[in-house]
Amino acid sequence: MTIKLHNTKTRKKEVFAPIDPDNVRMYVCGPTVYDRAHLGNARPVVVFDVLYRLLRYTYGADHVTYVRNFTDVDDKINARAAESGRSIGEITAETTQWFLDDMAALGALEPNHMPRATQFIPQMVTMIEDLIAKGHAYEAEGHVLFAVDSWREHYGNLSGRSVDDMIAGARVEVAPYKKNPMDFVLWKPSSPDLPGWESPWGRGRPGWHIECSAMAYELLGESFDIHGGGNDLMFPHHENEIAQSCCAHPEGEFAKVWMHNEMxxxxxxxxxxxxxxxxxxxxxxxxxxxxxxxxxxxxxxxxxxxxxxxxxxxxxxxxxxxxxxxxxxxxxxxxxxxxxxxxxxxxxxxxxxxxxxxxxxxxxxxxxxxxxxxxxxxxxxxxxxxxxxxxxDLIPSEEVSRRIQSLVSELDRFREEKNYAAADELRAQLTAAGVQVRSSKGISEFSVTSDFAPSKLEELQ
Structure with a gap:
């Protein structure tokens, strides 16, 4: 069956033709793990889980590779550690498991690979060195920045913006060491109280964008089929991924199809x-x-x-x-x-x-x-x-069902006796226990809700 997908890059729906039908490859940007996933974070997980299921169905489960990363080095994580007094490792381990548990509750399959940024620091350093050697990045005051002017002809194609328009309207950090306001950080220095790794530019940590490029290259190669995420990531994150990946590996095209879900x-x-x-x-x-x-x-x-x-x-x-x-x-x-x-x-x-x-x-x-x-x-x-x-799991056992039915019959008796106060009180108690009662023509039927708590029935007389 032919699959058609809307490609953000070309702004049209296209027939999907994988680079290698025996290894269909997809990368989706994952969470920054410093807290619980909010409802908006869950939407791309469900969207691309459905796509993952379709690809497995169409090409075979053994012929699809799905990668979704965890960002476990980030200033938000550093701030959470500082305010809580807990270690960064403890926070990221806990919140990563929270994410996995919550997404499993939504019925999402786990991807084939779930790399953590901190596991790929050497690969990021190598990619940054390569970008410097090729004239696409430069070192300045302990930072390494991507030179947008070196990719000016292509930068902005995904989001449909020109560099001049982006400079005029963007909220970017205008640092004195930047050659162009749009240049973005690949590596930045770390103070002794922050996570850091040794590099040719001193002890520091990666910028946000480089991690996805390095991990996608290591796990999927210089070209792969689909890159997904929320449309809030289109710029600057995905735009920057394309720039640094295509400059580091000009033999490839990075992602062939780009897909973005709305907010x-x-x-x-x-x-x-x-x-x-x-x-x-x-x-x-x-x-x-x-x-x-x-x-x-x-x-x-x-x-x-x-x-x-x-x-x-x-x-x-x-x-x-x-x-x-x-x-x-x-x-x-x-x-x-x-x-x-x-x-x-x-x-x-x-x-x-x-x-x-x-x-x-x-x-x-x-x-x-x-x-x-x-x-x-x-x-x-x-x-x-x-x-x-x-x-x-909510279906009551026979014993519990008999107990509920007895209480519902008692509710009907109260109503027949016009003891409405007692009837209302019992109905409220049943509702609090997660039992919903519907009455029609003097006969009541019950069902249980997601709040069903059998233990609360024991308290009812």
């Missing part, structure tokens, strides 16, 4: 702490957010798939609740998810092959549900990263 909003507004709408993936999963209820990782994933990756996404509580109810309704189908197949229906693979058209994928899933095509629906969901574990 995320919350309830129609930019996510920010000042607006009180900022939360992490873990906040949602644990229920520590403005909605106040636990959002399973699969529900977050489902919400993400409802918006095409190249369009801005709006996270709302209403959308999340609808997603959870829809998934739960599917999982309640008889003998659902008991098979082992993860072969999607052809319409789904075709929709994904059309520049990851995930809204169309959800439409197809809904059509399968309407047709009661349970086997095809469950296999397609598994392919897309949905297992239903969160839902099936």
């Amino acid at each position: 995320l909003q919350v309830e129609g507004k930019k996510m920010s702490k000042s607006l009180g709408n900022f939360f992490t993936v873990r906040d949602l999963i644990d229920g520590n957010w403005s909605g106040g209820w636990k959002v399973p990782g699969e529900v977050i994933r489902f919400v993400f798939l409802g918006t095409h990756y190249r369009k801005p996404m709006d996270w709302t509580e209403t959308t999340a609740k609808s997603a959870m109810e829809e998934l739960a309704r599917w999982y309640r189908f008889p003998d659902f998810m008991k098979g082992n197949s993860s072969e999607p229906v052809k319409d789904i693979s075709a929709a994904l092959s059309d520049d990851l058209n995930t809204p169309e994928v959800l439409k197809i899933l809904r059509d399968l549900a309407k047709l009661h095509a349970y086997e095809e629906l469950s296999a397609s969901l598994r392919f897309l990263g949905f297992t239903g574990k969160w839902f099936f």
Whole structure:
């Protein structure tokens, strides 16, 4: 099946033709590990996880190499260590594992390689030396900077800006040792209290951009198929990656296809702490957010798939609740998810092959549900990263179910006796335990929510 992807570099949708079909290679910029991943950080993970699954399906799991890095040397990390009194290594080890756990909760597969920047310092130094030797970088006051003028003809092609326009409108550090305001740091000196490595330019640490170029070259070669990330990275990060990589390895083209996902909003507004709408993936999963209820990782994933990756996404509580109810309704189908197949229906693979058209994928899933095509629906969901574990873990045991049913019957009795105060109190207690009760014509039925806590039932009389 032919895959078509929108290439940021050419600004059009193109037929994807891998350099080597036996080794399809993709690099996606990963997190700077100093804190929990917020909801916006999770969107590119899910987007490129879906692409990774499609590539594995199309070319074979053994013929796809996916790299996503961890930035574990950065001024934000240094600041977090200084303010917390903890070591940098301790912080990065903890937050790296947090990220892996939270993304696994979203159903994301782990990439083939997850390199840490600190593991590739020698390779970065070698690349910087090469750039200096080729006249694309220079040393100044303990820093090494990339000379944008040496790549002026090409610099800005990805983001569609000229160097002059960028100089006029950019917020860049105008240091006296820069030959051009747009020149960016490849290496900078470290004081004794900061992480540092020995180099030809003294003890220091790498700039942000060089790490991805060095790691991509070491793990994927001078040319590879796809480079992805959020569109906030297009400039300057990805623009700078292209410049230093193509100058260091002119025999290659670095990334053939560039893909960028759009940003995320919350309830129609930019996510920010000042607006009180900022939360992490873990906040949602644990229920520590403005909605106040636990959002399973699969529900977050489902919400993400409802918006095409190249369009801005709006996270709302209403959308999340609808997603959870829809998934739960599917999982309640008889003998659902008991098979082992993860072969999607052809319409789904075709929709994904059309520049990851995930809204169309959800439409197809809904059509399968309407047709009661349970086997095809469950296999397609598994392919897309949905297992239903969160839902099936919520199903009460027979003993607990009998206990809930007894309490619900007592609720009905209170209502028949017009003891509405007692009925309201019991309903509130059941709700607090994660049991939702629906009453119609004097008969009540129950279901459990993601906040279901069987231990709280023991407290009810």
